[in-house]
Amino acid sequence: MSWIETLRTGIGAIVSHRLRSALTMLGVLIGIAAVMLTVGLGEGAQAKVTSEVASLGSNLLVVSPGSTTTLAGIRGGLGSASTLTMSDANALDSKLNAPDIAAVAPTNQSSAVLTTAAGVTWTTRVVGSTPSWLPVRNRTTTEGSFFTQADEANGAAVVILASATAQELFGASDPVGQTVSISGVPLTVEGVLNSVGSSSTTNEDDQAIVPMTTYDNLLFGSSGGTVSSILLEGRSSATLTAAYQEADDTLLALHNITTPAGADFTITTQQSVLSAAGSVTRTLTVLLAGIAAISLLVGGIGVMNIMLVSVTERVREIGLRKALGATPHLIRRQFMVEASILGMVGGILGVALGILGAILLPYVISDPIDISPTAAIGAVVVAMLIGLGFGVYPASRAARLAPIDALRSE
Amino acid sequence: MAPTPMSSELSPPVPPVIQLVDVTKTYNLGKVQVQALRGVSLSIGTGELTAIMGPSGSGKSTLMHILGCLDVPSAGSYLLGGTDVSGMSEAELAQVRNVRIGFVFQQFNLLASMSAWHNVELPLTYAGVSRAERRRRALASLEAVGLADRANHRPGELSGGQQQRVAMARALVGDPTLILADEPTGNLDSESSEEILVLLRQLNETGRTVVLISHDTEVAASATRLLRLRDGRVQSDTANPNPPDAAVDL
Numbered sequence: 315m316s317w318i319e320t321l322r323t324g325i326g327a328i329v330s331h332r333l334r335s336a337l338t339m340l341g342v343l344i345g346i347a348a349v350m351l352t353v354g355l356g357e358g359a360q361a362k363v364t365s366e367v368a369s370l371g372s373n374l375l376v377v378s379p380g381s382t383t384t385l386a387g388i389r390g391g392l393g394s395a396s397t398l399t400m401s402d403a404n405a406l407d408s409k410l411n412a413p414d415i416a417a418v419a420p421t422n423q424s425s426a427v428l429t430t431a432a433g434v435t436w437t438t439r440v441v442g443s444t445p446s447w448l449p450v451r452n453r454t455t456t457e458g459s460f461f462t463q464a465d466e467a468n469g470a471a472v473v474i475l476a477s478a479t480a481q482e483l484f485g486a487s488d489p490v491g492q493t494v495s496i497s498g499v500p501l502t503v504e505g506v507l508n509s510v511g512s513s514s515t516t517n518e519d520d521q522a523i524v525p526m527t528t529y530d531n532l533l534f535g536s537s538g539g540t541v542s543s544i545l546l547e548g549r550s551s552a553t554l555t556a557a558y559q560e561a562d563d564t565l566l567a568l569h570n571i572t573t574p575a576g577a578d579f580t581i582t583t584q585q586s587v588l589s590a591a592g593s594v595t596r597t598l599t600v601l602l603a604g605i606a607a608i609s610l611l612v613g614g615i616g617v618m619n620i621m622l623v624s625v626t627e628r629v630r631e632i633g634l635r636k637a638l639g640a641t642p643h644l645i646r647r648q649f650m651v652e653a654s655i656l657g658m659v660g661g662i663l664g665v666a667l668g669i670l671g672a673i674l675l676p677y678v679i680s681d682p683i684d685i686s687p688t689a690a691i692g693a694v695v696v697a698m699l700i701g702l703g704f705g706v707y708p709a710s711r712a713a714r715l716a717p718i719d720a721l722r723s724e
Numbered sequence: 725m726a727p728t729p730m731s732s733e734l735s736p737p738v739p740p741v742i743q744l745v746d747v748t749k750t751y752n753l754g755k756v757q758v759q760a761l762r763g764v765s766l767s768i769g770t771g772e773l774t775a776i777m778g779p780s781g782s783g784k785s786t787l788m789h790i791l792g793c794l795d796v797p798s799a800g801s802y803l804l805g806g807t808d809v810s811g812m813s814e815a816e817l818a819q820v821r822n823v824r825i826g827f828v829f830q831q832f833n834l835l836a837s838m839s840a841w842h843n844v845e846l847p848l849t850y851a852g853v854s855r856a857e858r859r860r861r862a863l864a865s866l867e868a869v870g871l872a873d874r875a876n877h878r879p880g881e882l883s884g885g886q887q888q889r890v891a892m893a894r895a896l897v898g899d900p901t902l903i904l905a906d907e908p909t910g911n912l913d914s915e916s917s918e919e920i921l922v923l924l925r926q927l928n929e930t931g932r933t934v935v936l937i938s939h940d941t942e943v944a945a946s947a948t949r950l951l952r953l954r955d956g957r958v959q960s961d962t963a964n965p966n967p968p969d970a971a972v973d974l
Contacts, residue, residue: 640818640850642818
């Protein structure tokens, strides 16, 4: 008996028990769809984090005051002390000290109310920085231009708005050249930043950037030369480790700290943010995929259960087929083929449902779901193997039936 | 299980279809051993229509299973068309059943989900015959039992007698050496029974070897030879001098 005959007989048996076959497939279908969706969700989240981090600035290092370690010195938690100054920033900007650092942008930030001439108000984050902020954060202006070195030197009364902030304050009208007041100080809008969307912690499209000198002198009072963080841009991702080392060495020397463990500042790379975020998503994905895998296992047990029922129900048929010349080997193959068809069709439908879910679900949960062709093909193969694996026992039972016992049963 | 001197002495040019030599069959039911056959020796030649009769418990079902290669003897030897099948593996026996034996059962044993001709072609599927050839032979076989016009009907759409005729077409389709009918009329009314018996006689008259197992004397009366079993032994073996004429009824 050829494989095609076996396949034809198997399909015939599945079709003649439509409802039962459909319910069995449903078990596999749900399992496969769940696995596809959770893995897709994990991959989507991973891709999202990666793109978010990239949008913060390529090869970005962030120096924050304070330390995460607990040794003696001028100490405090991360970000709690004001140990970073403009002179630290200037030292890091020196090609002599740190040849692998391309640009340095010291920043301070506060929340403030912005008021237009028309009386529209909007509360947002106001960032004081230098012209280097633009390249370091990997941003561009869509309208007008960023403030210049001269604006920074003169403490010019200018402001750059992020896209969402500009939209809130001026609506559809062109903000460039208009006036925005912060704490009663009128500032001219020089430019509008491009839109990059929000990262997991902050909305990068809702902020206002002013020159550092303007921030200190006109708006929030002198901070005594301290800055809340220094953003560094490495020359390339390959030399980022060197840039990190140079920044670390320069600041340790400048702060007269001999042991690296006693540092009163912390340097974070985007890579570390990325890997932290990645490990969180990974844990979540593994957990969800684990749950989904259990549902797949349940689907497999369903296949086995139905195949056992089928063997019991078709004892006479098996006996007859044996009497007419079917060898035990052929009977086993027959049932294995039926089980794998159930698994495979369930798998294909499950992949279809998974893809449908990947298209529809993001509208509800606002998270992207990435389904790769590899995962889809893999899922069908796994479903078929599940059918095959859980079909072994029922098939062997069918093959072992003695023809006389099988024929005798009612 | 050694070949007996008798079988080599006889050695006719054409070996008998069935040759049983001192066959016993013992079932182990837990602690109890049941001897269903206690040494049966018989020989059935080509073209005979033999009826095997006996009350329940006489061992006729066991004998029929052994003759049909559905079971193997505990001791003794069984030569089917000259081949010793008593020591064969399950797969080899399946092959023998497929090629040499056509079964007709009391319960018809047709597959309900398949049309008549699909049921008939089943043995050929296991023999590896091509699809077109299977269809041709299945239809020819159905025609031989007078059901050519019912080829596409499912068993549920046929009467009991018609179903049994489909089963007979299935038994014939592989052109077997032996047709084994186990109470073929047990589930049929008298009219259908007569049809089936006539068909069996017709088959026999075209030269086929038929073994008919029944407890019904009327049924057995249509055979040319009558074997009575009792307590696992052959009680009597007589020729039926006046079998009914097959041509009468159809």
